[in-house]
Amino acid sequence: MTVQPSDIWTRLTALFQDVLDDPDLAITPVTTAKDVPGWDSLTHIQLLVAIEGEFNIRFNTAEVAALANVGEMVVLIAERTAQKS
Amino acid sequence: MQQLKTLIGNSAYEEAWSRLLELGAATTDGPTFLSLARLRQKLLKRAPRPGTRRRVKVALLGGATTDLLEVPLLLALDIMELDACVHRTDYNTFAQEMLDASSGTVAFAPDVAVVVNTSANLPAWPEVGDSRERVEQLAEKVADYWLKLCARLHENARCEIVLNNFHLLPTRPLGNLAAKTPWDPNSFIRRLNLALGDRAPAFVHLNDIDALSSMYGVRQWFDSRYWFHARQPVSFNCLVPYVLNTAHIVRALFGASAKCLVLDLDNTLWGGIVGDDGPEGIRIGEGDPVGEAYKGFQEYVRRLNERGILLAVCSKNDEVSALAPFTSRPEMVLKRENFVAFKANWDAKPDNLVRIAAELNIGLDSLVFVDDNPAERAHVRQRLPDVKVIDLSEDPADYPVLLDDSGLFEITALSAEDQNRTLQYSENAERLRSMESAGEYSDYLATLEQVGVIRPFDEPHLDRITQLVNKSNQFNLTTVRLSRSELATMMSDANRLTAYVRLADRFGDNGLISVLAARHDGTELWIDLWLMSCRVLKRGVEQLLCNHVFEWALEHDVRRVHGSYLPTAKNRLVEKHYRALGFDMVDQGEDQGTRWSLAVASFRPFKVTIALKEDY
Numbered sequence: 047m048t049v050q051p052s053d054i055w056t057r058l059t060a061l062f063q064d065v066l067d068d069p070d071l072a073i074t075p076v077t078t079a080k081d082v083p084g085w086d087s088l089t090h091i092q093l094l095v096a097i098e099g100e101f102n103i104r105f106n107t108a109e110v111a112a113l114a115n116v117g118e119m120v121v122l123i124a125e126r127t128a129q130k131s
Numbered sequence: 132m133q134q135l136k137t138l139i140g141n142s143a144y145e146e147a148w149s150r151l152l153e154l155g156a157a158t159t160d161g162p163t164f165l166s167l168a169r170l171r172q173k174l175l176k177r178a179p180r181p182g183t184r185r186r187v188k189v190a191l192l193g194g195a196t197t198d199l200l201e202v203p204l205l206l207a208l209d210i211m212e213l214d215a216c217v218h219r220t221d222y223n224t225f226a227q228e229m230l231d232a233s234s235g236t237v238a239f240a241p242d243v244a245v246v247v248n249t250s251a252n253l254p255a256w257p258e259v260g261d262s263r264e265r266v267e268q269l270a271e272k273v274a275d276y277w278l279k280l281c282a283r284l285h286e287n288a289r290c291e292i293v294l295n296n297f298h299l300l301p302t303r304p305l306g307n308l309a310a311k312t313p314w315d316p317n318s319f320i321r322r323l324n325l326a327l328g329d330r331a332p333a334f335v336h337l338n339d340i341d342a343l344s345s346m347y348g349v350r351q352w353f354d355s356r357y358w359f360h361a362r363q364p365v366s367f368n369c370l371v372p373y374v375l376n377t378a379h380i381v382r383a384l385f386g387a388s389a390k391c392l393v394l395d396l397d398n399t400l401w402g403g404i405v406g407d408d409g410p411e412g413i414r415i416g417e418g419d420p421v422g423e424a425y426k427g428f429q430e431y432v433r434r435l436n437e438r439g440i441l442l443a444v445c446s447k448n449d450e451v452s453a454l455a456p457f458t459s460r461p462e463m464v465l466k467r468e469n470f471v472a473f474k475a476n477w478d479a480k481p482d483n484l485v486r487i488a489a490e491l492n493i494g495l496d497s498l499v500f501v502d503d504n505p506a507e508r509a510h511v512r513q514r515l516p517d518v519k520v521i522d523l524s525e526d527p528a529d530y531p532v533l534l535d536d537s538g539l540f541e542i543t544a545l546s547a548e549d550q551n552r553t554l555q556y557s558e559n560a561e562r563l564r565s566m567e568s569a570g571e572y573s574d575y576l577a578t579l580e581q582v583g584v585i586r587p588f589d590e591p592h593l594d595r596i597t598q599l600v601n602k603s604n605q606f607n608l609t610t611v612r613l614s615r616s617e618l619a620t621m622m623s624d625a626n627r628l629t630a631y632v633r634l635a636d637r638f639g640d641n642g643l644i645s646v647l648a649a650r651h652d653g654t655e656l657w658i659d660l661w662l663m664s665c666r667v668l669k670r671g672v673e674q675l676l677c678n679h680v681f682e683w684a685l686e687h688d689v690r691r692v693h694g695s696y697l698p699t700a701k702n703r704l705v706e707k708h709y710r711a712l713g714f715d716m717v718d719q720g721e722d723q724g725t726r727w728s729l730a731v732a733s734f735r736p737f738k739v740t741i742a743l744k745e746d747y
Contacts, residue, residue: 064166067173088198091357095367096162107356 054101054123058116061100065092075117101127132163135170144178156210161367164374165199168206184214185612187385190241190290191217192225194248195364203370204245207378213386222362225252229284236288242614243291243384244284245338245377248277249364250297250320257314266313267322274326281335289616292335293380296324298344301353333594334616336380336543343376344369372536379538384614388602389519389539390493392435393484395502396446396453396475400432400465401425402527406448410455416462424527429464431531436469439549440540441491441556443472445483445500450475471556480507481514491556492665494604494701499539501530544594544615548642558639559666565638573740576670579636581741583672585679588622588629588648595643596631599662604701606663608694608708613660626651628683632663632672635747645672649680654690656680661694661708674737677712681734693717693728 063071066084079085085093094105097119103126105113113119135154138147151171158164191197191204201219208215218239220228225246228236236244254276257266281292299317309315313322324341331337344352347369354366365373382388397404402414402421414422415429436442442465446453453475457467467473472490474483480502488495496517502508508520521537523530534540548555566575588596597615604610613621621627632645644667648660658680663672684692694709696702706725710716713734714727 067169087361088196091199091361091363092162092165095357099160099162099367105356107359110356110360 054120054127057100058097058120058123061096062093062116065089065096073116075120076115077117078115097123103127132166132170135167139170139174139177142177144174145181147174148178148180152210155206159371161370164203164206164371165367168202171206171209172202180209180214184212185385187213187215187243187381188239188241189215189217189381190228190236190239190244190288191219192228192236192244192246193220193222194225194246194252196222196362197247198222199363199370200247200374203374204377207374208381210375211378211382211386213378213382215381223252226280229280229287232287234287236284241288241290243293243381244288245293245381246281246295247364248295250300251362253297253323256316257319259314261314263313266319270319270322270326271330273323274330277327278330278332278335282332285334285616289620290334291384291614291616293338293377294327294331294335295338295340296327298340298352299349301349301355333544336384338377338380340373343372347372375536375538379541380543382538383541383543385601385612387494387496388542389440389499390497390602391441391443391471391487391491391499392432392540393443393445393472393487393498393500394432395504395507396444396448398503398527399501399523399530400429401456401463405456406452410452410459413456413460415456415460421527422462424530426462426464428527428530431534433464433469435534435540436465436553437550438542438545439552441552442470443487443491444470444474445480445487445502446475447477447480448475449477468557469553471553471560479510479514481511484511484515484518492605499537501534544597546595546598546643548595548598551640551642555639555641555666561638562636572669576740579638579670579740581634581636581670582744582747583635583675583741584633584744584746585630585676586633588618588631590619590622592631592643593618593622596646599643599646599664600660603662603664604699605665605704606668607699607702608661608705609659609697610699610702611660621648628656628680628687630676630679632676633747634667634670634672634741640747641667645676647676647680649692651687651689654688656684656687656689656692658692658694665704671737671739671741673708673712675739675741675743678736678739681731681736684731689731691728691730692734693726695724695726697722697724 059073062073063069066082066089079090094110098104101123103123109122113122132154135147135150138150151167151174155164155167158167191201197219201217205215205217218236218241220236225248228234253273255269255273257269277294281294284292297320299320303309303317305312305315309317312318327337352366352369357363394400402425403412405413415425416422432442454467456463472487474487484498484500488498495515499519499521500511501521501523503523508522511518512520519539521533523533593615597618600618601612621629628649628651630647631643633643634641645663646660647658649656649658680692694714696706696709698706709727714729717726717728719725
């Protein structure tokens with residue numbers, strides 16, 4: 047079963063809200079760390095770990111460093127979850 | 132978790148704290164634990180946790196990145212019932228923090244410093260082709276590098292130190308030949324870990340990352356992606372065991388410890404129900420996988436007993452049935468004499484636990500309860516919240532792991548008393564029996580043929596002294612808790628009288644059972660520490676030690692000896708201690724504490740039936 051993008055979006059938003067501790071946080075495809083208070087290099091790791099756990103996927107070393115905005119994350123998640131099905 | 136957020140949102144803070152700690156204790160998943168830890172920080176800003184607990188100051192020093200360890204460590208320490216505050220220093224500054232007497236860490240005055248060191252921080256590795264001798268020497272040198280840093284920090288801050296040993300590297304360029312090659316990095320790490328274990332002084336407590344990472348697998352333990360990205364020392368899969376394991380050590384140093392493991396019988400120590408299946412029908416021992424699993428559990432429990440944990444049985448059975456397997460089944464690893472209490476009856480288990488604690492003269496919070504029946508566990512949890520209850524799974528093969536992971540039996544030093552504890556309790560039972568058959572109490576005391584030794588604190592007994600100081604609750608005048616380092620400082624303080632008492636009688640050696648310390652200030656002597664094991668109550672030790680104090684006072688031109696009593700929930704027993712020794716009450720504080728004094732000139736030594744010796 048392929049994970050639909052909108053489903054990814056909902057789950058990703060919930061995840062961001064939890065890790066960044068902001069229940070009202072809204073994210074868009076162009077949201078980056080600069081736009082969100084509290085998204086620093088360490089919360090970045092926490093976000094990635096949480097995404098890996100939530101979607102049962104694994105980022106490689108380059109991706110861990112390079113994923114710069116939310117849109118890229120969604121694309122990668124969709125790709126990885128599609129590969130599994 | 133959502134429920135927890137709602138509770139916080141509704142300002143139901145007390146309930147939120149209990150739910151948070153409940154969830155934290157049950158979570159093994161890293162990211163979830165981190166989320167709970169963050170929620171804890173949020174909750175802490177709104178309302179402190181209700182109740183009082185032991186305060187502990189923890190310095191967190193980084194070889195690796197410690198940012199993501201601080202908040203989960205605080206949650207773990209909270210779960211251990213410790214009120215901790217953490218002072219974290221910058222990445223990779225551990226060396227200067229430890230060496231510099233004016234560092235932030237030293238200024239923080241920690242009770243314990245937790246060093247997060249990894250193999251990336253090693254100052255040297257063997258060269259290709261190094262001989263075994265060279266590698267062994269290098270391992271000792273590198274171990275000493277770490278221990279010298281610890282010694283300096285200990286000199287500067289007088290704190291306990293938790294130091295990691297090292298996990299193996301996740302790859303083997305030499306393949307299996309590495310096992311026969313001394314200069315291979317993993318061969319070196321193994322030797323280094325052994326050298327650390329052999330050379331670590333009493334104030335350095337090794338965080339056994341080597342063992343822990345083996346349990347999970349080095350490849351699960353260490354995530355190279357996050358190491359490369361941010362020097363994260365442990366993967367998120369293993370964040371919880373890492374942080375809990377560290378917290379277990381801190382609890383062993385500063386918190387309550389388990390003294391007695393109380394076990395159910397049916398389906399806990401053997402398979403089946405002895406009342407129904409009979410002793411021949413229960414499953415224990417070889418030839419049957421389930422029987423072997425229970426035997427394995429009994430072996431684990433026996434190991435705990437060997438190192439000083441008392442064992443008790445609490446079973447819903449009639450006593451004859453319950454005892455039968457111990458005599459009729461040779462496969463039983465545990466024998467009746469391993470247990471200092473054996474409650475097999477139809478009473479409610481919480482009632483039995485209360486009786487066991489009373490008989491052994493220990494607090495309910497020193498009991499650990501193990502029972503395969505979730506209803507029994509729930510009943511005990513509900514009636515006796517101080518008792519630690521371990522949740523068993525349905526498979527006896529899991530039982531040893533579950534007990535192990537609880538960290539409740541973590542201990543930072545073993546004394547001779549620990550190893551002889553069960554024997555001491557059964558000797559004590561014999562004493563009680565002989566007392567019942569004796570006539571007058573004073574006659575009884577004379578027949579005991581007691582011998583005592585009083586000495587100032589010394590290094591060989593410091594572990595046991597530390598244990599008594601931190602675990603005695605009842606016969607404890609001021610309930611001051613001190614670390615081993617602080618007691619060592621007292622030992623070398625010229626302005627102090629320190630004393631411990633060892634006691635033996637014709638039934639056996641009671642070991643070191645009383646501790647006293649006093650501050651000498653010119654003509655005044657202030658007793659600030661006086662405690663005793665309840666096992667030797669009313670045998671004359673109190674008077675013997677009092678005689679010793681006044682003899683010392685006379686020799687040191689002291690005119691007046693002072694003592695104080697600080698009441699707690701557990702030490703009402705010694706409310707009249709100083710009065711019984713002839714002191715006068717000087718005043719009574721608002722806290723119901725009392726202060727006492729007695730002039731040296733007015734003191735008359737007590738007659739005691741204990742023969743004072745140099746040694747026995």
